[in-house]
Amino acid sequence: MAAARAMRDEVHEDLPPAPLPLGEPGIHAGLGALLRFSESESHRQRLKAHVRVLDSCSTYDYQKTWKEIRKVGNATLFNQTPEYRHWKVRVDSCTLVCKGKLGSGKSVLLANIVDDLNLHVQSTERPVAYFFCRHDISESLKARTVFGSLARQLLRSIPDLTIVEELVDKTTSVVDSQRILSILQRALPPDFKASFVLDGLDECDDLQRGTLIQQLRKLQDAFALHICVSFRLEADNVLRLSSELFAKHSAIAIPDDNPDIAGFISAELERRIESRKLTIGNPALILEIEDALLQGAQGMFLWVALQIESLCAAKTDEAIRLALKDLPEDLPETFSRILQRSGELGKHYQTRIFKLVTVAHRPLTTEELREALSVVPGDAVWNSTRLLNDVYSALACCGCLIAVDEEEPTVRLVHHSVKQFLLGGFGHSTGAIFTVDSANRTMREVIITYLNYNVFDTQLSTMVVPQIPAEAAPSRIIRSIDASGSVRSLALRLLQSRRQPNYDIGKVLADASKHFKSPSVNQFQFYFYAKQYWLQHAWCISEHEPVIYSLLLKVLEREIVDMNTRDDEIQTLLFRAAEKGHDEIVRLLVEKGADLETKDTILEQGWLDAAGVCRPVRARGRCQTASREGSQYRVGG
Numbered sequence: 001m002a003a004a005r006a007m008r009d010e011v012h013e014d015l016p017p018a019p020l021p022l023g024e025p026g027i028h029a030g031l032g033a034l035l036r037f038s039e040s041e042s043h044r045q046r047l048k049a050h051v052r053v054l055d056s057c058s059t060y061d062y063q064k065t066w067k068e069i070r071k072v073g074n075a076t077l078f079n080q081t082p083e084y085r086h087w088k089v090r091v092d093s094c095t096l097v098c099k100g101k102l103g104s105g106k107s108v109l110l111a112n113i114v115d116d117l118n119l120h121v122q123s124t125e126r127p128v129a130y131f132f133c134r135h136d137i138s139e140s141l142k143a144r145t146v147f148g149s150l151a152r153q154l155l156r157s158i159p160d161l162t163i164v165e166e167l168v169d170k171t172t173s174v175v176d177s178q179r180i181l182s183i184l185q186r187a188l189p190p191d192f193k194a195s196f197v198l199d200g201l202d203e204c205d206d207l208q209r210g211t212l213i214q215q216l217r218k219l220q221d222a223f224a225l226h227i228c229v230s231f232r233l234e235a236d237n238v239l240r241l242s243s244e245l246f247a248k249h250s251a252i253a254i255p256d257d258n259p260d261i262a263g264f265i266s267a268e269l270e271r272r273i274e275s276r277k278l279t280i281g282n283p284a285l286i287l288e289i290e291d292a293l294l295q296g297a298q299g300m301f302l303w304v305a306l307q308i309e310s311l312c313a314a315k316t317d318e319a320i321r322l323a324l325k326d327l328p329e330d331l332p333e334t335f336s337r338i339l340q341r342s343g344e345l346g347k348h349y350q351t352r353i354f355k356l357v358t359v360a361h362r363p364l365t366t367e368e369l370r371e372a373l374s375v376v377p378g379d380a381v382w383n384s385t386r387l388l389n390d391v392y393s394a395l396a397c398c399g400c401l402i403a404v405d406e407e408e409p410t411v412r413l414v415h416h417s418v419k420q421f422l423l424g425g426f427g428h429s430t431g432a433i434f435t436v437d438s439a440n441r442t443m444r445e446v447i448i449t450y451l452n453y454n455v456f457d458t459q460l461s462t463m464v465v466p467q468i469p470a471e472a473a474p475s476r477i478i479r480s481i482d483a484s485g486s487v488r489s490l491a492l493r494l495l496q497s498r499r500q501p502n503y504d505i506g507k508v509l510a511d512a513s514k515h516f517k518s519p520s521v522n523q524f525q526f527y528f529y530a531k532q533y534w535l536q537h538a539w540c541i542s543e544h545e546p547v548i549y550s551l552l553l554k555v556l557e558r559e560i561v562d563m564n565t566r567d568d569e570i571q572t573l574l575f576r577a578a579e580k581g582h583d584e585i586v587r588l589l590v591e592k593g594a595d596l597e598t599k600d601t602i603l604e605q606g607w608l609d610a611a612g613v614c615r616p617v618r619a620r621g622r623c624q625t626a627s628r629e630g631s632q633y634r635v636g637g
Contacts, residue, residue, distance in 0.1 A: 053161040056168045056175045058148035065132040075112040081252045093220035095246035096228045100254030103302030106230040110199040126193045129153035133200030135416035138361040141204045143212035151180045195226040220247040256299035281317045292324040309400035332426045342399030350397040355439035361533045363410035367525035377445035378547040380452035444537045447530045448551045535567045539576040563594045
């Protein structure tokens with residue numbers, strides 16, 4: 001809703017205002033009114049075309065991530081390099097690649113570049129577009145999403161988009177990348193100039209990254225497009241991101257002795273002292289902390305931030321000094337220590353939280369995660385007493401490797417490198433904490449079990465106020481009440497009433513039950529994530545998971561989910577089930593009238609006979625594995 005509202009505001013800001021009514025005396029009054037109506041109607045038509053064309057390109061909220069990153073801090077390094085200054089003023093298409101190692105502040109650097117370019121364009125006619133990919137938002141890692149967002153931002157500067165309205169199919173709300181390219185080529189003038197800042201391209205998988213680079217190069221060939229892209233310095237990245245595919249590329253490297261890091265350390269320490277998160281006895285100790293962080297940073301802003309978080313937990317000056325003498329050398333060692341220290345608060349929750357957060361297709365809210373953590377895989381009976389009373393105490397098991405967005409609030413990994421560490425991507429001695437397969441299995445078990453809860457298809461019963469003597473009220477009632485302010489008050493009333501044996505507390509219990517009665521579907525927060533993304537997690541299910549497999553059949557039988565929904569590869573469950581030879585699922589889907597177009601496709605593939613039963617012999621070799629960047633998805637049963 002917020003994103004859609006922002007998009008509407010964006011459209012209205014860009015369009016010229018409708019003509020104001022002008023008074024027309026005498027004989028010309030009628031003609032003037034007609035003219036004003038005509039001009040007003042023309043304006044409405046332009047507005048309608050503007051909205052439809054822009055929305056067909058993208059409705060993704062590209063501003064949110066940039067705002068979050070920009071708040072982290074300031075960067076000035078780019079302005080000190082001749083490569084950046086030359087790139088900014090060139091008149092032809094060109095590309096600037098910002099290289100840096102993990103945790104060196106590339107995203108913050110590019111967020112500051114967006115600011116600098118916006119100041120620069122005030123004296124030029126070069127609009128600035130940007131996109132920051134998020135490792136934990138799968139939608140942001142698709143070439144179509146990035147390219148569509150770029151197109152929307154560029155087209156905002158064109159006041160009349162009626163000339164391309166015919167390219168937007170009225171029967172669909174979105175268009176493909178090729179159609180977007182056609183819209184841009186027709187709507188933008190030949191001498192059009194723009195700048196595009198793109199961060200996180202190396203988070204995309206090989207296919208999406210290659211597709212996006214090709215699309216951007218086509219734009220650079222058609223218009224004077226300046227592109228600034230970040231690039232992570234790793235052994236395999238030279239092959240993964242071929243910068244020579246971009247037009248006229250140059251590069252700047254973030255050095256280990258980045259001059260911005262001293263300012264970052266100072267600002268962070270000031271913030272922690274002022275907020276009292278970092279407490280010290282001897283004021284001079286703050287200078288020792290600053291010196292130690294400067295010496296060990298090696299250009300890694302993330303390393304600095306995590307060390308400061310750890311120091312905030314120290315209770316004495318002696319403990320702080322001991323920590324400074326034994327600072328971890330790199331990010332993997334830092335992550336390992338944080339996991340070990342915070343895991344003492346609850347190893348079981350720590351692993352489950354990391355698994356769910358790592359494979360979620362978008363950041364889960366705290367309430368969604370709270371419900372997901374309450375699920376016992378295979379137990380399809382809803383039990384409210386399993387809900388965490390305080391999800392934040394469970395999140396504490398993950399230390400500062402988990403962050404909560406205060407505005408939404410959503411739970412995310414503090415940095416994409418944490419995911420790399422958890423999955424063994426650093427090649428550290430401890431190996432992977434868990435695999436993508438095991439994390440996906442955990443999410444799959446949670447979602448399928450959750451969707452089987454009978455609360456989603458039953459009606460709430462009418463509540464009757466009970467008559468219960470105070471002395472008979474069981475103590476477990478107190479423990480089952482949520483810890484909100486109003487419920488705390490009710491709990492205290494219950495405790496106090498027990499001192500009066502003849503006091504009827506039925507009304508008090510009735511009031512209390514309003515706070516923990518069976519919720520409606522709309523009150524189950526995880527339900528919406530489970531309904532939207534069930535297929536992305538469930539399609540690789542194996543018959544070697546008999547309990548969850550049986551529960552999936554029940555979900556399909558009860559038609560709790562949309563059986564024709566498609567996964568990230570634009571395939572339906574019917575296609576996936578036939579591909580893997582899951583006879584029961586295929587037969588059930590066919591009986592339920594699942595997507596007939598998919599059925600025709602898999603009949604042509606020879607995976608089904610005419611009755612909708614999987615053939616015993618099929619070419620399974622081609623569908624055993626599906627690789628994605630940084631993860632392996634098991635397809636074969």
